[in-house]
Amino acid sequence: MSKPTTDHEIETAAEALAETLEVNFAPDGLRDAAASVEDLIEAGDEAALDEVVAGTHPADLAALLGVLSHELWPPLLKRLDIARISDLLEELPDHLRDDLAEHLLPQQLSDAVEEMASDDAADVIADLPEDVAQDVIEALPQEDREEVETLLAYPEDTAGGLMQTELVSISEHSTVDEAVGVLRSAEEDVGEIFFVYVVDDDNRLVGVLNLGALLLFKGHRPIRNLMKTKIHMVNPEEDQESVARIFQRYDLVALPVVDGDGTLIGRILHDDVVDVLQEEADEDIMHMAGATAGEPELVYTDQLFRIAGVRLPWLLATLAGLAVPAVLTSGFQVSFPHMKELVPFVLVIGAMGGNVGSQSATIVVRGFATGRVDFQNLGHFLFKELVISSLMGLACGAMSGIVSQLWHGNTMLSLTVAISMFVAIIASAILGVLVPYFFRLVNIDPAIAAGPAVTTIDDIVAIGIYYLVAILLITA
Amino acid sequence: MSKPTTDHEIETAAEALAETLEVNFAPDGLRDAAASVEDLIEAGDEAALDEVVAGTHPADLAALLGVLSHELWPPLLKRLDIARISDLLEELPDHLRDDLAEHLLPQQLSDAVEEMASDDAADVIADLPEDVAQDVIEALPQEDREEVETLLAYPEDTAGGLMQTELVSISEHSTVDEAVGVLRSAEEDVGEIFFVYVVDDDNRLVGVLNLGALLLFKGHRPIRNLMKTKIHMVNPEEDQESVARIFQRYDLVALPVVDGDGTLIGRILHDDVVDVLQEEADEDIMHMAGATAGEPELVYTDQLFRIAGVRLPWLLATLAGLAVPAVLTSGFQVSFPHMKELVPFVLVIGAMGGNVGSQSATIVVRGFATGRVDFQNLGHFLFKELVISSLMGLACGAMSGIVSQLWHGNTMLSLTVAISMFVAIIASAILGVLVPYFFRLVNIDPAIAAGPAVTTIDDIVAIGIYYLVAILLITA
Helix, strand or coil: CCCCCCHHHHHHHHHHHHHHHHHCCCHHHHHHHHHHHHHHHHHCCHHHHHHHHHHCCHHHHHHHHHHCCHHHHHHHHCCCCHHHHHHHHHHCCHHHHHHHHHHCCHHHHHHHHHHCCHHHHHHHHHHCCHHHHHHHHHHCCHHHHHHHHHHHHCCCCEHHHHCECCCCEEECCCEHHHHHHHHHHCCCCHHHCCEEEEECCCCEEEEEEEHHHHHHCCCCCEHHHCCECCCCCECCCCEHHHHHHHHHHHCCCEEEEECCCCEEEEEEEHHHHHHHHHHHHHHHHHHHCCCCCCCHHHHHCCCHHHHHHHHHHHHHHHHHHCHHHHHHHHHHHHHCCCCHHHHHHHHHHHHHHHHHHHHHHHHHHHHHHHCCCCCCCHHHHHHHHHHHHHHHHHHHHHHHHHHHHHHHCCHHHHHHHHHHHHHHHHHHHHHHHHHHHHHHHCCCCHHHHHCHHHHHHHHHHHHHHHHHHHHHHHCC | CCCCCCHHHHHHHHHHHHHHHHHCCCHHHHHHHHHHHHHHHHHCCHHHHHHHHHHCCHHHHHHHHHHCCHHHHHHHHCCCCHHHHHHHHHHCCHHHHHHHHHHCCHHHHHHHHHHCCHHHHHHHHHHCCHHHHHHHHHHCCHHHHHHHHHHHCCCCCEHHHHCECCCCEEECCCEHHHHHHHHHHCCCCHHHCCEEEEECCCCEEEEEEEHHHHHHCCCCCEHHHCCECCCCCECCCCEHHHHHHHHHHHCCCEEEEECCCCEEEEEEEHHHHHHHHHHHHHHHHHHHCCCCCCCHHHHHCCCHHHHHHHHHHHHHHHHHHCHHHHHHHHHHHHHCCCCHHHHHHHHHHHHHHHHHHHHHHHHHHHHHHHCCCCCCCHHHHHHHHHHHHHHHHHHHHHHHHHHHHHHHCCHHHHHHHHHHHHHHHHHHHHHHHHHHHHHHHCCCCHHHHHCHHHHHHHHHHHHHHHHHHHHHHHCC
């Protein structure tokens, strides 16, 4: 990249870069942009850097920091005022937030947190090292401190952990003009205010008014006659998955949170819910592959030892479980010395058991996560799986029987293989339904039931069935 | 449930039921509510049914229809006016929408579609049987018909397929008062209007104004001075995943869609994006388990033959693939008649290869879906997997070597098992990265690469490695 010379050129180059960042935030485009920024830093092109930093959305800046090496952060950070640092902190993923905090003075950090909405402030503080977090909380003004401490008391994965205390509420006795007056005096950015909440004299939520109504009705109209009184609301204890489902089902942008008395204490915004959905899907998928138990983000970082550390336990558990099929295989060798042809099918039947079990478990697990499966329809679900797996078992049993017959021409062997395959597929499908139900019953994440550790159980059961059928048919 | 007698009791019972529906939309609660409705229908309690239908959110009504048997639909449907039928059609999942359409007269169906926002109308029409769809389109008023036909021309999974044409736009030469006037004359429900789009004389998007600004500024202020000019927008061809990521990254509620000239042609709303995210996660998860290739919703229906039909191809493909490990196992029996102890480890090493490959592939696949992995960092990713899998391979190799030694006390065997396990785990991890990259390169959904069909390849490679190591060490 050649160094721009005139002011106009500087501006154009920086604008183009900012545009690249924003439009091409696919990692490919991001890395190109990062390379350009590196060039600017090396060339010491202060004016162009100013332009880039000023013209880039905090979310893009966060993505940019994510791919730039940490030594290149300071020349960018020194160009940011507290408001922009505050935005940046909010946008950074957890593992980079700590790194940014280390680049800041304690005062900068507290000031940045003070600028945030209460929910973001609580999230950022919760992720800071404990001593740093304590300092930040103590540096906050009284009111902010109390709000943040209240929010920190709620578990992260509940409505209380998602909500922010910033909202606009008005008395049910107000008029449209008075409501507009309240809005005007609200300090928050009105861009994120979609509704005005209407409360009674005890601050209990009694209605909701959208901004459109305030624009379209005459100023003297009483709010009571214009507000919507059928309102969706949740308690702060509500689980975040269920909050996400309420947003999804009713197409909400914001959801008020009330305590046990109906007192309005906060609101949850749409963007937090999108993050929850993403996070829950991430977690389920990673669990289902036995890839990580904790923060899915970790596997995309460069902390190789920690990544190996979260993936290894799943593998070792599976490896330990595989001792059983190994012993069963050895059992085949001992029990049927005259029919070695049985042995290669051990692996086939075991793997098929695992595959079918993983299909069924995945359907149940995803059904739980999205509210399409529940405890009450267990019986119905089992019946369905029984029919479906019988059909699939017939097809797979027939196919493996035929292949066995073509390979070895031993009818007894082929019959054993076909029958075992049929029964093993049905058994694995049933297990694939029952295990996640059981896990949910005892409060283990059912997603684990679709993972390799449990697939190994299906493996074992399938091979056990094969062993039994072989004993019945072959030695008979 | 005893039959309520007075008007007041009827109202209370119905309200309680409506509340149950709304609050407990977990399937358990839903089925309880459905049972109550069944009771009301059987008891012929018309007044209470009226209350229930009137007091229930269309999304809840849709969920209720989903668990009620179809014969019970008519007593509920006859209580709905066209506006409610329209809402209900929008809310129903695809497979129930056709069923509802069959319960309606052609005229009712056209009227209901006419009531919908353009994007919902297009979605509903796209899912109807072709001849019914044609009739509905022809019954629409000229303007609606043109809008819907325009939208139907965009692929469903693009910005054009998500957008609606309903929006409020004003000229850049307007004042605040004029903008409010335009809003007032907008026919659409203002509840879903969060922004007013500002266009130039050629209808090109030049700015965005939120409703708050209209409330807070004086009537004579020119819009040009108040609007935001840095706007996120997309072209109608943009892929829906990328649209979802724009919403997510910038915390948007609405995103304007412009054509190649910058002309404003529609807007996409937050709730559609939540559905896209859910749908994409559903699809990925189902692909990863080899559970279905098409609509994930299918596996939660009672169409057992069709479900078996989508799951079976994955199983048969895997079964065909498993012929290779079976032959390799047989090869072990032939090549090493003096060391039968090698055979049980075939299954263990194969399964571990599959497990590690599935971990790596899942991380890559989810990384693609969420924009955390791309082509440019393939080299870096491979290097990371090499290090991580070496660490995991060391642990698993050591563990299996030790167990083998304790079991058989044959050092050569244990060495063979340990080395094979180590190499197989590394090879499977590398394959787990390369296969999804390759699938993406040739435009196959990479999620399939984390599924059983490809895990079988890891299986084969792992066992192949074991065979080679055994030939080198044991016969040497």
